[in-house]
Amino acid sequence: MGAVIKKELKSYFLSPIGYIVIGIFLIAFSTFFYLTTIQSSTADLTNLFYYIALYGLMLVTPLITMSTFSGEKKSGTDQILLTAPVSMTGVVIAKFLAALLLIIIPTLCTIIYYGILCFWEVPDISIYLTSMLGFILLSTTFVSFGILASSVTESPIIAGILTFALIFAATWGPYEIESLSNFSLIDQFITFLYGQIDIATIVLFVTITILFLISTIIVMQRKKCIK
C-alpha cells in the first residue's frame, strides 16, 4: 500500500496537477485570509475554513481525484497495478490516502496564518483545531466521492464532472428537500467551526467515506468480472 501512496504522490508532482492544487489552495487561503481576517480586523480563522470548504474543495477535489482510476484504465497501466500482489482494498485505500494527503498538506500550512494572527491577538486554538478537523473530515468525504467517480468511467473528464456534481449535490442538494435540509455536508461541517466536536457528525462523515470507498472496491471487483 505504501508503494502505491508514494507513487501516487510522486505522480501528482510529475504532472501539473499537484502544483495547480497547491497553488489554488495557497492563493485561496491567502485571499480569504486577507478578506476574512486582515480586512475585517478579526483574529478568527473559521471564516477562512468556511469559504475554502465551500468554494476551494469543490474545485480542487475533482482535479485531484479525476485520474486516480480512470487515468490508469485509459493508459493501460491498471494492468500493471491489478496484476501485482496487492489487494483491491489496498489499492483503493492507497489512492484515497494519497489524494487526501494532497489536501491535508496545504491545509496544515494554515498554521502560518495562525502564527501571523498571534502578532495581534492570539486566536482561540481549540476553535482553530476543530475547524481544521472538520475541514479534513469534509475533504475525506469529498475525496471518497471522487475516488468512486473515477472508478466508474475511463474518462478523467467525466470523472471530474461527476465528482463536482456529487459534491454540489451533497452541499446544496439537501436545501432543496425540506426533510433533508439539515444534512447538507457544509452545515454539518459548520458545527466544527464553533469549536464543537460532534461525535454524530464525525460518524456521519466517516460512514459516508467508508460507504463510498466500499462502493469503489465493489465497482473495481465487478469490473474484473465484466471486463
Added chain:
Amino acid sequence: MIEVKNVTKKYGNFIAVDNISFTINDGEVIGLLGPNGAGKTTTMNMITGYIEQTEGTITINGFDTIKKAKKAKKTIGYMPEGVPLYTDLTIKEFVTYMADLRKVNKKEKKENIQKVLKETGLDTMQNKLIKNLSRGQKQRVSLAGTLIGNPDILILDEPTVGLDPKQITEIRSLIKNLGKKHTIILSSHILSEVSQICDRVIIINKGKIVAEDTPENLEKKVSNNNIIYITIEDREDKFNLIKEKIKGIKETKLIKTNEDGTKQYEIIGEENVNLNKTIFNEFAKENITIFEMKKPEATLEDAFMKIIKEGGEN
C-alpha cells in the same frame, strides 16, 4: 505449475473463452497462438488475475487465482500487450516502484533492481525518462518490470509487436535466455518466433483450444510425405518415359526449366510409398543426373493455417 481447468469467460451472451483446460509444467516455454480475437489475451488476463473467469479454476503453483489471488500473483510477472508504462517516471523509478509493488525484500531490492536492469540492457540509461525512450527500449522496461522479484512464471503478451527486426532479434534472444530459468507463456503472431522459442504450442481459435503439441509435431502433422521435388538434367527427355516405369507415382508436374537446362519436377506418390530409393536407381539406369531431391518442409505457419481452417469448417 499452471493448471487451467474448464475455464470459460463470458461477456453477456458472447463466449470469449470456451471451457479450456491445459497444464503448464515448471520450466516450460509455451506459445499461445491464435488469430485476432481468438481469446489469447483473455486467457492470459485470467491467469494473471487481471480479470476473473466466469467458470472453472486456475491455479498457479497450487494457489487459486481468485481465492489466493495475492499469493498467485506473487509468482507471476506479466508483460501486457502494448507495453503500458508510467511514462513520467525514469526507468529506475519505474523498476523501483515494481519492486515495492511486488514487495521485494528491502535488503535484496537494490541488488535485484541492478541485476534486472543489467539483464535487460537498461543499466546504462536507468535515469532516462520512459517517455523519451524508443519502442524497443520501452519493451525492455516493461520486461524489466516483469522480471523484478524473480517470479517463477513470466507471461508475455505479444512481446515483439511494433519492434524493428534488430529489436525483435534482441528481445527474442533475451526471452530465450529467460526460458532457461523461468516458466514462460508467450503469445505471438509471429509463428517462426514461436517455433524458435517455445517447447510447446497451444493454438486457440474462437475461444477453444484446437491444438496442443510441440512445434515439430504440429509441423509433422501437416507435412506431406508423399511429395518430392526433384531437379534433374534430362537432355534426352526421358523423364516422361521413366515415370511410367516407376510404380507408385501418382502424378508429376514440371515446375520450371532452369537456365542451365536442368528441370524441376514435383512428384506426387501414392500414400505410404517411399519413392526415394526407386527414383535414385531408375534415374541412374537411364543416365538422368539428379541435382537435387527434397521433400517440401512444413512450417508451423502451415500447421497453424490448416488447424485454424479445419476449426473454422467445423
